[in-house]
Amino acid sequence: MTPGVFVTGTDTGCGKTWLSVELIRQLRGQGLRVAGFKPVAAGAALRDGNLVNDDALALAEAGGLDIPYATINPYCFAPPIAPHLAAAEVRVRVGIGPIRVAFKELVGCSDFVVVEGAGGWRVPLGPGLDMQLLALELGLPVLLVVGLRLGCINHALLSEQAILTSGARLLGWVGAQVDPGMASLNENIATLGSALSRPCLGILPHPGALNAPDREFPLDLRGVLAGA
Numbered sequence: 001m002t003p004g005v006f007v008t009g010t011d012t013g014c015g016k017t018w019l020s021v022e023l024i025r026q027l028r029g030q031g032l033r034v035a036g037f038k039p040v041a042a043g044a045a046l047r048d049g050n051l052v053n054d055d056a057l058a059l060a061e062a063g064g065l066d067i068p069y070a071t072i073n074p075y076c077f078a079p080p081i082a083p084h085l086a087a088a089e090v091r092v093r094v095g096i097g098p099i100r101v102a103f104k105e106l107v108g109c110s111d112f113v114v115v116e117g118a119g120g121w122r123v124p125l126g127p128g129l130d131m132q133l134l135a136l137e138l139g140l141p142v143l144l145v146v147g148l149r150l151g152c153i154n155h156a157l158l159s160e161q162a163i164l165t166s167g168a169r170l171l172g173w174v175g176a177q178v179d180p181g182m183a184s185l186n187e188n189i190a191t192l193g194s195a196l197s198r199p200c201l202g203i204l205p206h207p208g209a210l211n212a213p214d215r216e217f218p219l220d221l222r223g224v225l226a227g228a
Contacts, residue, residue, distance in 0.1 A: 004113035005171070005228050006140040008131065008163070010155035012119045014147025015176025017055040018204055020116045023143075024062040026221055027112055035110035036063045038073045039099045039134060040118050040125055043080030051076045059116060065109060074102045084124040094126040096137050103138060112228070115140060120155075121162050132166050141169040141227045143201065146192060149179035153191055160196050171227040172199040174219070177206040185211045199223065 005023070009016040024034045036059025044051040056073035075094050077086035087094050106113050115138060117123070123131045135142060142163055146156045156173065163170045173196055175189060182188070193200050201224065203217035 002107055002113065002138075002140065003111060003228050004107075004115060004138075004140045005224060006115045006117065006135045006138060006142045006168075007145060008117045008121050008135065008142055008159070009145040010120060010147055010152060010159050013178065014120075014145050015174075015178050015204060016116050016145050017058055018176055019143070019145050019174050020114050021058050021062040022204065022219065023224065024059065024114050026219060027114075027225075028062075028064070030221065032111040033065065033109070034063050034112045034114060035065055035067060035106040036060060036072060037103060037106055037113055037115045038118075039102070039115065040075040040083045040094055041073050042077045042083045042086040042118065044076050044078050051078055055116065059114070063110075067106065067109065071102045071105050074098045082123065083118050084126050087126055094129060096129065096134065099134065100137070113140075121159050121166075132162070132168075135168055136166060141171045143171055143224070144173040144198075146173050146175050147178045148175045148185065148188065148203075149182055153188065153195065156192055157195060160198065164197070169227070170198050172201040172220075172223060174201050175203040175217070177204060177209055177213075180206040180209040180211075182211060186214045189213060189217075 007020050027034045038056040041053035044053040079086050117131045202219035
């Protein structure tokens with residue numbers, strides 16, 4: 001089994017990159033060589049004549065390995081829209097083949113691979129391919145990032161149900177406090193903890209939060225590593 005994890009989320013902007021970077025940082029602190037992987041990204045700017053995405057760059061910087069950008073992010077599109085629409089604009093079909101090749105390269109030069117999806121679990125990538133099928137193809141256990149904001153309970157329950165129904169192995173969920181002023185934060189965390197069937201593996205508090213969790217929820221690296 002490939003040592004790694006697939007990070008998905010309840011939505012766009014829910015904290016997937018935040019968690020992925022923090023996970024890479026902490027795993028490196030355990031002495032592991034960790035590669036970040038962003039198979040598909042939409043929302044990029046030109047740098048030295050090539051399109052680059054901020055999330056993919058953050059993963060590359062966190063990993064600190066000498067890996068070509070195109071390996072970390074094989075499909076990169078300029079407009080910040082749904083990936084399948086961005087790909088269609090430039091007449092590119094996102095295929096599993098190039099993603100599989102890049103993933104194999106990352107596995108060969110690291111001890112652990114943190115794969116960050118785009119958007120949520122069922123985001124379409126092109127004809128016959130979505131984020132769920134991509135995750136299943138890579139065969140990694142899944143971490144669900146729950147963006148802590150109004151509506152997150154419903155989004156989390158639906159996402160967990162879809163992941164489990166697909167047959168993917170869900171390790172647990174991590175809350176990311178993307179709304180620094182979320183009302184009833186602790187009550188929402190408690191509700192998620194009782195409603196979701198998989199354990200909470202950590203809470204990422206917002207650095208400038210008006211409300212903070214009433215206790216610390218450090219990332220459970222043992223839970224991640226044991227499952228991966």
